[in-house]
Amino acid sequence: MNDLLSLLPEVREALRVGAPVVALESTIISHGMPYPTNVQTAREVEEIVRAKGAIPATIALLQGRIHIGLSSEQLDTLGRAKNVRKVSRRDLPIALVSGQMGATTVAATMFCAHLAGISVFVTGGIGGVHRRGEVTLDISADLMELASTPVAVVCAGAKAILDLPRTLEVLETHGVPIVGFQTDQFPAFYTRSSGLPVDVRLDDPADVARVMATKWKLGLAGGILVTTPVPEADAMDSREIDEVIEQSLEEANSLSLQGKDITPFLLKKIVERTEGRSLATNVALVKHNADVGAAIAIAYAAQ
Ligand code: PSU
Ligand code: MN
Numbered sequence: 001m002n003d004l005l006s007l008l009p010e011v012r013e014a015l016r017v018g019a020p021v022v023a024l025e026s027t028i029i030s031h032g033m034p035y036p037t038n039v040q041t042a043r044e045v046e047e048i049v050r051a052k053g054a055i056p057a058t059i060a061l062l063q064g065r066i067h068i069g070l071s072s073e074q075l076d077t078l079g080r081a082k083n084v085r086k087v088s089r090r091d092l093p094i095a096l097v098s099g100q101m102g103a104t105t106v107a108a109t110m111f112c113a114h115l116a117g118i119s120v121f122v123t124g125g126i127g128g129v130h131r132r133g134e135v136t137l138d139i140s141a142d143l144m145e146l147a148s149t150p151v152a153v154v155c156a157g158a159k160a161i162l163d164l165p166r167t168l169e170v171l172e173t174h175g176v177p178i179v180g181f182q183t184d185q186f187p188a189f190y191t192r193s194s195g196l197p198v199d200v201r202l203d204d205p206a207d208v209a210r211v212m213a214t215k216w217k218l219g220l221a222g223g224i225l226v227t228t229p230v231p232e233a234d235a236m237d238s239r240e241i242d243e244v245i246e247q248s249l250e251e252a253n254s255l256s257l258q259g260k261d262i263t264p265f266l267l268k269k270i271v272e273r274t275e276g277r278s279l280a281t282n283v284a285l286v287k288h289n290a291d292v293g294a295a296i297a298i299a300y301a302a303q
Contacts, residue, residue, distance in 0.1 A: 003065075003067055004064075004066055004096060004172065005068065005115060005116065006062075006065045006066065006067050006068065006092070006181075006192050007068045007116060008057065008067070008068065009172060009252060009283060010055060010069065011057045011068055011069035011116070011151035012056055014045050015084055015116065015117050016053040017299060019301060020053065020055065020120070020292055020294070020297035020298045020301040021055045021056075021057055021118045021297060022044070022049045022054050022055070022056055022057065022059065022118075022120050022121070022122055022236065022238075022290070022293050022297045023046060023057050023059055023068075023109060023112075023113035023118045023120065023121040023122070023151070024042070024049075024056055024059065024103055024109075024121070024122055024123070024290075025058075025059065025103075025105065025106060025108075025109040025123045026058060026059060026060040026078060026085055026103040026104050027087075027103040027104060027105045027106075027109075028042075028123065028124050028286070029036045029041075029042050029058075029060075029078055029079050029103060030078060030081070030084040030144070030211035030280070031084075031086050031103060031267065032099055032124065032267050033188070033255070033265040033271075033279065033282065033283075034201040034271070034279075035080055036079070036103050037279060039075060039076055039077045039079035039080070041054060041283050041286060041287075042058060042075055042079065043072070043075065043181055043289060044283075044287060045286055046058065046120070046292065047285075048290040048291050049090075049122075049293070049294045050261075050286055051291050052294035052295060052298065053294065053298055054152075054294040054297045054298055055117060056069070056290075057069040057113075057116070057118060058070045058075060058110045059104050059108075059112045059113065060078055060101070060103055061085075061087055061092075061095050061096060061100075061101065061102030061103075061104065062074060062078075062102075063098040063099055064096050064097070064098075064099060065096070066092075066096070066112050066115070068112065068113075068116040068118070069293075074293070075291040076301070077101075078103065078136055081101055083100070083101070084100075084101045084103045084177045085098075085100050085101065085102045085103070086102075086103055086105065087102035087103060087108045087263065088104075088105040088106055088107045088108050088141045088142075088260065088298065089106065089107045089111060089141045089145060090141065090201040092106070092108055092111070092112075092218040092255050093230060105140075105141070105142065106121075106126050106127060106140075106145065106153060106155075107127075107140070107141040107142045107144070107145035107220045108145075109121055109155065110142075110145045110146070110149045110151045110223060111145060111149055113151050113156070114150060114151050115147050116278070117295070118151070118295055119150070119151055119152060119212065119300055120151070120152050120154065120296055120297040120300060121151050121153050121154070121293070122153075122154045122155075122286075122290050122292075122293035122294075123153060123154070123155050123286075123289070123290045124155060124156060124189070124282060124285060124289065125155050125156055125157060125159050125189045126140070126142045126143075126146075126153065126155050126157075126225070126291070127140025127141070127143070127158070127263060128140055128142070128143060128158045128163070128164070128166075128167030129143070129160070129161040129162060129163045129166040129167045129207065129250075130161075130163065130184045130262065131161070131162065131163045131170075131183040131249065132163075133163055133166060134166065135264070138262070140263075143167070143170050143174065143176075144169060144174070145223070146171060146174065146176045146222060146223045146225060147171075147174030147175065147176060147221070147222045147223075147298075148221055148222050149221060149222065149223055150215075150216050150221070150222065150223060151223045151227075151298075152212050152223060152224045152226055152291035152296065153156070153223055153224070153226065154226045154227075154228065154289050154296065155225070155226070155227060155289060155291055156187050156189050156227065156229060156230050156286075156288075157186050157188055157189055157190040157194060157227045157229070157230075158186035158287060159187070159188070159190070159245070159266075159270075159279025160188050160189070160190075160194070160241070160242065160245050161245055161248070161249060161263075161270075164186065164188065164194045164196060165175075166242050167173065167198060168186065168196055168264070170194060171225065174222065174225065175220065175221075175222060176222055176223060176225055177199050177200070177211065177215065177224050177225070178198045178199045178200075178227060179198060179200055179203070179211060179224060179225065179226045179227065180197065180198030180199075180200065180227055181201075181202060181203070181205075181226050181227065181228040181230075181292055182199045182201070182202075182203050183198065183201060183207065183226065183227065183228065183229050184197065184198065184201050185197060185198065185229075185276065185295045186198050186227055187227050187228065187229035187230065187232070188211070188238075189212060189282075190230065190235065190236040190238075190241045190278060190281050190282075191230070191236060191241065192229035192230060192232065192235050193229065194261055197216060198227060198258055200220075205292070205296045205298070205299040206299045206302075208219075208224075208226055208295060208296050208299065208300075209299035209300040209302075209303055210303075211224060212224055212296075212300055213300070215303055216266060226292070226293075226296065228288065228289060228292045230284060230285035230288065231284060231285070231288050234243045234277065234280070234281050234284035234285065235281065235289075236274075236277065236281050239280065240260065240274070240283070241270075241274070243272055244270055244273045244278070245270065246268050247265075247269075247273060248269035248270055249266070251269060252265055252266055252269070273291065279281050
């Protein structure tokens with residue numbers, strides 16, 4: 001495995017001594033946000049994790065290896081690059097053999113984090129069941145990864161570009177507990193609530209750590225989804241964002257987009273149509289998630 005995995009020395013040392021480490025994904029850098037906001041945000045997120053007392057490990061594929069933790073220079077290269085491959089689970093072997101630069105999705109980041117021995121991973125929002133997914137079967141590999149890989153994923157729920165009720169149904173089918181961190185309702189990324197319930201509300205990071213430890217002690221496969229809403233001051237108006245999402249979905253339909261290009265297309269359209277206001281919300285929620293995720297990683301390491 002050593003020829004495929006490359007750990008930043010700081011991350012390797014933290015894992016060796018059992019110090020808290022927080023994994024971070026890279027598709028949000030390459031396909032989720034424009035340059036230079038992407039690199040700026042990635043750096044700030046790492047700083048937030050550090051300030052809390054955990055070690056950040058941004059995960060990406062460079063020169064045929066899975067990098068667990070990126071140097072400042074590598075982060076910048078990834079954020080500026082144009083031909084970065086979006087790497088989900090199925091793309092991992094292909095991208096590694098090709099040597100192409102690859103940005104890992106939630107699914108691939110979970111898998112790589114687990115390979116390295118990291119239990120907590122912070123992202124913005126997860127992929128899910130797309131609208132009309134019951135016909136198209138377009139269901140993000142993120143959900144199957146949550147079903148099988150033992151990592152806690154901290155996020156602000158999922159965007160309403162998806163079919164959120166069906167997304168929660170699939171997670172239930174696969175036995176993925178959904179924790180609301182200081183919330184009773186599943187957050188809808190740009191807004192604080194989707195109106196859908198979570199499985200349990202937990203207000204203390206130590207309680208989240210106990211649920212993680214208990215699930216895995218039982219030998220139950222798969223991860224845990226920890227959702228936390230965007231801070232009130234940064235949330236968007238739900239009518240405005242709903243309208244923008246509808247327009248963006250119509251545009252995607254009219255272009256007959258398919259497969260892995262759909263999500264990045266929608267993310268880009270939403271930023272354009274809100275003239276960057278959705279991007280500011282996105283940045284704010286990722287930073288908040290980093291703070292929560294670091295607290296959970298610290299609590300988990302303390303057990
Ligand atoms: N949803 C977001 N922001 C993102 C993504 C999804 O709000 O950046 C990215 C994540 O990397 C996620 C991936 O894992 O898109 C899901 O893509 P797909 O739907 O093709 O599985
Ligand atoms: Mn898909």
